[in-house]
Amino acid sequence: MDARVGLPLTRRQRDHRGRLQLVYWLRTETGAEEIVIDGESAIAFLQAADRERAQALLCDLKGCLLRPLSLHTLSHQPVCGLYADSLSVWHEALARLQRAGITLMEEDVRPVDRYLIERGIFAGARVIHRNSGPALVRDTFIPTLRLLSLDIETTLRADRILSIALQCGTQEVVLFNGSIPAAAHILPCVDERSLLQALETQVRRLDPDLLIGWNVIGFDLRVLEQRARALGVRLCLGRDQQPLRVEQSQTGRWFARLNGRVVLDGIETLKGATWQFERYSLEFVAQELLGRGKLIHDPGDRGEEIQRLYREAPEALAGYNLEDCRLVTDIFERAELVPYLLERARLTGLPLDKVGGSSQAFDNLYLPRLHRAGFVAPEYASGLGDLEVPGGFVMDSRPGLYRHVLVLDFKSLYPSIIRSFQIDPLGLAMGTRGDSPPEALVPGFHHAIFDRRHALLPGIIERLWAARDQAKRDGNSALSQAIKIQMNACYGVLGSRVCRFFDQRLSGSITLRGHQILQQTAEHIESVYGHTVIYGDTDSVFVWLGDEWADVDTDAYGEYLATELNRWWQAQLQRRFDIESALELQYEAHYSRFLMPRMRHSEKGSKKRYAGIKRQGNGDEALIFRGLESVRTDWTPLARTFQQELYGRIFHDRPWRSLLQQQVEAVFAGTCDEALVYRRRIRQPLSAYIRNRPPHVRAAQQLEDARHRQGLPPAYRVGDSIAYVMTVNGPEPVELLRSPIDYQHYVDKQLLPVADTILPFIGESFAQLVAPQIDLF
Missing domain, CATH: 3.90.1600.10 (B family DNA polymerase, palm domain)
Structure with missing residues (x-):
């Protein structure tokens, strides 16, 4: 018996010498080890009534077997098992049967996943040796994982990497592309090629289990792969000698292949753990969770400021780059994201980097019990x-x-x-x-x-x-x-x-x-x-x-x-x-x-x-809003703060009429312009908005057109938020605000709906109370 125990970090399946291999990188107490399991088969099920027809379709496929089983479908029909020795044979067999209209069951369960769930291996695993080689059995051990936070800075077009910051525990380093004054945590590199080579060396030295960042796959790793390919550098950041691969699924989600290391994007991980924020920019989330943010605060000038710092103050750019790494690390710690993922894995068997996965988690919990009860899952x-x-x-x-x-x-x-x-x-x-x-x-x-x-x-x-x-x-x-x-x-x-x-x-x-x-x-x-x-x-x-x-x-x-x-x-x-x-x-x-x-x-x-007004257990009170403007991110800060103050006064039977007059006066006087910014999320590509182009889309299009004229890449992806203001000439992005603000719009569309949600219940009307005041402007 081998005493090695650990946590499967990554898993993959491949054909090797014509046979299926399952490859798991196991993080043990002392390090990481690749466990290769041979002799397993890919498995699916079909009704026994279809066996003869299936046999005729597969008779020339070597390494493929149909075998009767003592299992039944949920419609109580007996089934047989389809077994294949290799993935190539497996895919060909499935294709033939599907073309012939033969119903298959559980054919989409990957062999590398089925091996674990049928053995009850959700998180911890123990390596044992059998005559056929190593095997895994269930264990409860969960190791302490090493995190590496990564962040890169690039030119505005992302066609050149300026610096790469890495933080792993107390170890911090910034790889800088070009000359920079000597510092303990800064490593200058003569060019971009040597920068990428230094990155590989540092990752191997730090040897992390988890690589974390903010949009780390869709931007940082994607740019790293693109620049490595352009420069002819074989960038190996995993625990094997395979180069970094970043791929995009049909749904638009980016995936990184780093064998032996798990890549976790901060945004997706927070959402998966049900954290909700008005915006998911690093600056906003850091301010909300940590009370601090980036070292360059203005998002509109951030790109240009990074270029200036690279030319004029490289030490400041290195500090900015490194602080982004620290922010991500601290957010992961504050939100307990890694403990959450480990507990999720122990509970459901989901890989640490799985986004969503409710259906797969249900399968992991239910399928083994169903099989032991003598049944297989139905057709999908x-x-x-x-x-x-x-x-x-x-x-x-x-x-x-x-x-x-x-x-x-x-x-x-x-x-x-x-x-x-x-x-x-x-x-x-x-x-x-x-x-x-x-x-x-x-x-x-x-x-x-x-x-x-x-x-x-x-x-x-x-x-x-x-x-x-x-x-x-x-x-x-x-x-x-x-x-x-x-x-x-x-x-x-x-x-x-x-x-x-x-x-x-x-x-x-x-x-x-x-x-x-x-x-x-x-x-x-x-x-x-x-x-x-x-x-x-x-x-x-x-x-x-x-x-x-x-x-x-x-x-x-x-x-x-x-x-x-x-x-x-x-x-x-x-x-x-x-x-x-x-x-x-x-x-x-x-x-x-x-x-x-x-x-x-x-x-x-x-x-x-x-x-x-909710009474707390300690006698305190809390003003609670559900579904109203105060908690809706598509309403302006003006509406939200106005609602909180107005409702609080009415709920506590305090004078409130003067608040209406003061708020309207402040809007027209221009003293609360910063609170007039709308923020709306872009739900689909801008080009998809054809018949209906709402204000936030029109504002985003103005900004994208301006960037296109400057030769800059697009600023927005699906899911990003656009900040805009309503002007007398319609919506304009904050970055390109040129026209006078339409103050009447904000009184009619932000203040009035908020007030008239509550005032009629006390016999009052916003319009009647403020109409004489509006006439003054």
């Missing part, structure tokens, strides 16, 4: 898909300005519905077969019936649930977040065609049950406790206690309501379905003042939009 996304399946329940709200509103929230509602009602792909297959005893069946929706004896997913959810509760008790926020995301994903993938288990009987049985639970909860509160439920949304109900509520021990009353409702649901599910309830209603908040606005230009109540 072949379930029923023409049913009426709504999203989360959103109750019609009752608009008004209230006092004393309680929010009761179902903890992980959809996962708890899966647990309670035994919702599961295999359970559905067995329950609808027609031979299960009645006491084993649990009804769903759209004629779904689940056999609780065979359900696998409820057990998976239950284990995740218990692990999350333990993570919370241990203060392990990274693990808790990873589990929360995965539990919610177990519902989401079942209703998505990107999941092989897609079937709207499954997703419908979850969401429609959620609708029923929220509606019946609201009805019970109103009929038994006499309170009005003014709103309900997905997993929450908003209970108005009444403006005359005495407000004595209100928190205790909220806890009492939640406890009593949980007991009621336990009794209901036991009596009606003979199942144990996993539903858990929690008292979430007490709003001393609460605004449920109307829809614009309507008397109906809005949805997913409200504001209020």
Whole structure:
């Protein structure tokens, strides 16, 4: 037995001497090692009824085998296995069968992934030796990983690299293209070729496991590869001798191939860990998380300033370059991104650099259990898909300005519905077969019936649930977040065609049950406790206690309501379905003042939009906004700060009329011009906006046209934000602002909608209050 244990960092599959090889780079306690596994086969499944026809199609393919198995499809048909000794034979066999219309199952699971998940290897792995060579088995060891933050500075056209900064723990170095005064952490290079060669040397010396940066693949590594190719340099940054490869998928996402090292982009990693920011520039995120930013603050002048520093103050450029590396490292540490990815890997088996991956994570958790139960997954996304399946329940709200509103929230509602009602792909297959005893069946929706004896997913959810509760008790926020995301994903993938288990009987049985639970909860509160439920949304109900509520021990009353409702649901599910309830209603908040606005230009109540004064557990108060202008990034800072101040005054019964007059006066006086900037994200290439060209697209096009005339590369990619101002001549980008600002626009489109969301509930109108003042301008 070999005692080597570690974490698989990268994985790949290849043909070697006509046979499939699986290659894993394992990070052990003492370093990294390449583990090559031979003798495995690529595997897929097909119905046994198709075996003879498939055999005729594949009879001339050497290294390909069809074998009967004791497994069945979810439609209860026997299957046989397709085995191939090499990837080349594998791809040819699949192509022939698919052209012939033969249904294949699990053919898209890569052999290099299947090897791990079938052995339960999600993170830690142990190397053992068998007669056929090394093999991996499951282990719990997780090593400490070494991070290297990388950032490059280039010319405006990115056709020459000026400097490369590297930070790995306490070790920092800036590789500089050209002469520069000597410094301990600066390494001058005579030209760009030697710069790239020095980079390879430094990466090998620092030997990181993770390479991190900001847009590090789509810009830094892509430029490095392009410049290396142009200069004829073989740039090997991985742990083998293969040159760096950067590729772009059909979806536009960039991928870097560095065998033995994982590349993590800060933007994608933050989004995957559910961090949300108004903008994802390094400057903005660093200011939000760290309270500091880049050493060159003005984004409009940053490119030109970098060129000037390179010519006139190279030491300052080196410092700027290195500080960007430090910012990325500190963001990763502050947001606990690496612990989150490690916990996600340990929980789901997803590679550290996997972006998204909810469907793959579900497969990793579900497929091994399904196989052990004697079944294979269905043909990809072949379930029923023409049913009426709504999203989360959103109750019609009752608009008004209230006092004393309680929010009761179902903890992980959809996962708890899966647990309670035994919702599961295999359970559905067995329950609808027609031979299960009645006491084993649990009804769903759209004629779904689940056999609780065979359900696998409820057990998976239950284990995740218990692990999350333990993570919370241990203060392990990274693990808790990873589990929360995965539990919610177990519902989401079942209703998505990107999941092989897609079937709207499954997703419908979850969401429609959620609708029923929220509606019946609201009805019970109103009929038994006499309170009005003014709103309900997905997993929450908003209970108005009444403006005359005495407000004595209100928190205790909220806890009492939640406890009593949980007991009621336990009794209901036991009596009606003979199942144990996993539903858990929690008292979430007490709003001393609460605004449920109307829809614009309507008397109906809005949805997913409200504001209020939330009582904190320590007695403090917090002004909360949901869905309103104050938390919408497509509204200006003017509207957001105005809303916070106005609502805060009204909620606290303080004078507010003077605020309207002062704000309008400040707008027309030009004293708050910096707060008039719109920021909107570009959702698709500018050329795709043909019929409808909204203001932010027109502003972005002006800037791109100006850059094109100067011979500069485009400034915007899909997903980037454009900052612009509305002028008397229409929208103009901040960088090219020439025309007078249209102040009336901001009064009509930013101040008025904010004010008239709340003022009608106290019998007032923005227009009536400020019209005499506007006439003065």
